[in-house]
Amino acid sequence: MSRKRDEAAHEAKRDEILDAAEALFVTHGFHQTGMAALCASVGMSPGALYRYFPSKTEIIRAIVERERAAVVLSFEPLVEATDFAAALEKHVAQAIAAAAEERFASLALEVAAEARRDPVVAEVVQRAEDEIVERLAGILSAAKRRGAVGSTVDPEVAARLLLAVVDGSVAARPTLAQLPSRRLKPTLRGLIRGLLGLPTATVERSERSG
Amino acid sequence: MSRKRDEAAHEAKRDEILDAAEALFVTHGFHQTGMAALCASVGMSPGALYRYFPSKTEIIRAIVERERAAVVLSFEPLVEATDFAAALEKHVAQAIAAAAEERFASLALEVAAEARRDPVVAEVVQRAEDEIVERLAGILSAAKRRGAVGSTVDPEVAARLLLAVVDGSVAARPTLAQLPSRRLKPTLRGLIRGLLGLPTATVERSERSG
The missing domain is CATH 1.10.357 (Tetracycline Repressor; domain 2)
Incomplete structure (x- = not known):
């Protein structure tokens, strides 16, 4: 895979995580939303998610x-x-x-x-x-x-x-x-x-x- | 005590409770503030507070x-x-x-x-x-x-x-x-x-x- 395609895929995944986080924050509130719920929502392991966003503050x-x-x-x-x-x-x-x-x-x-x-x-x-x-x-x-x-x-x-x-x-x-x-x-x-x-x-x- | 003085005292106490509640909500958030903390803050028993406000929603x-x-x-x-x-x-x-x-x-x-x-x-x-x-x-x-x-x-x-x-x-x-x-x-x-x-x-x- 080219570097450009890598970047585009990374960007798309990042957007997908942010969309899921926004939906969870809106429904349950920022404090009531854990990283575990976000992982479940986007179907990622905590380790994989961490490579995109190491904390809720970064999200x-x-x-x-x-x-x-x-x-x-x-x-x-x-x-x-x-x-x-x-x-x-x-x-x-x-x-x-x-x-x-x-x-x-x-x-x-x-x-x-x-x-x-x-x-x-x-x-x-x-x-x-x-x-x-x-x-x-x-x-x-x-x-x-x-x-x-x-x-x-x-x-x-x-x-x-x-x-x-x-x-x-x-x-x-x-x-x-x-x-x-x-x-x-x-x-x-x-x-x-x-x-x-x-x-x-x-x-x-x-x-x-x- | 006259009815009018009763009402004034009730009104003053009510304002005092609301002031205390506002301060607690601002510092800890609405959800993180329990009725117990409010009772402690205004020095009232839950029963006495209840006569003013039966719930956080009423506050x-x-x-x-x-x-x-x-x-x-x-x-x-x-x-x-x-x-x-x-x-x-x-x-x-x-x-x-x-x-x-x-x-x-x-x-x-x-x-x-x-x-x-x-x-x-x-x-x-x-x-x-x-x-x-x-x-x-x-x-x-x-x-x-x-x-x-x-x-x-x-x-x-x-x-x-x-x-x-x-x-x-x-x-x-x-x-x-x-x-x-x-x-x-x-x-x-x-x-x-x-x-x-x-x-x-x-x-x-x-x-x-x-």
Whole structure:
């Protein structure tokens, strides 16, 4: 077998283990899931599994990093968008829908809870988070340079607020994702455009602001 | 002792038990905290504690309802605000800071995790959530009637998005609260004004939106 095929097989097996681990964590909780149950689920001996992941902490690290890579990849359509605000609005609406998905929400909660107990996991989560913010802030900066984002907008702050909206729709608030999109969209559009420092919909009357 | 004094004493004891329970849940987790540990912490016999809370589920219900009452109370300054957008901006900035507080964030995670396991807790959380949304949406509707919120804004959607921003700054993202307020405020202002359908800061150049 070529080295390349070896690597591809290793990668595929690794993904399979992570999928099984995610399913077990979601159903039983991170703490209630033992390595033995994971071995049984993927049909591997403890020794074979150990060659992929020597500990549960390494598994949770890999889960967080896989998720981080997926989130960063999901930003790509924003890079080349001709209408940046519209692309961002679409992205956030999709992210809200995805974040409220049962499996994702449970896993996010398990990881967040574990991050409070284990400083290694906390650091892994924080680093993934920072990389996501950095990438999104970079995209916002580029859009700002070409005038698609208002000149007063702080790209890092805007990135963190956008991620907060998406995260906030994870935990106790799946209802945001359950709203019909014809109701969600107009208000979400205002939020996005206001956040980007772009002119928002005209209002008939507006109060004087201090 | 008068009935009124009886009730006040009962209320005070109840709050003391809830404070102790919150501290234990935050430190050890909801599942790892037994009723025996709670009895020891408040110096009560199981029988005496039982008269206040017959189960851990009843304790978590009382914690959620106490939190709900505090959140609803925190909306009060918005009701009489002369500059609604500015008052809301201040409220959200304060809520972001409070939500990222360690004790609050841990407790919110414990409650959210338990809501996924126990349908009774899920219902309690959902009802508290709905009441919070309803109150905030009511305040937004009133502001809309007097022209302080744009006529195209959906009060319920706006309320849920605002709560998502605050919630999203709880879990893995305390960094939003760590940003200096001079950086947070201008971008948060844009988000709030855009969400409220109010004119946002002028931009030098704005792209044409589809």
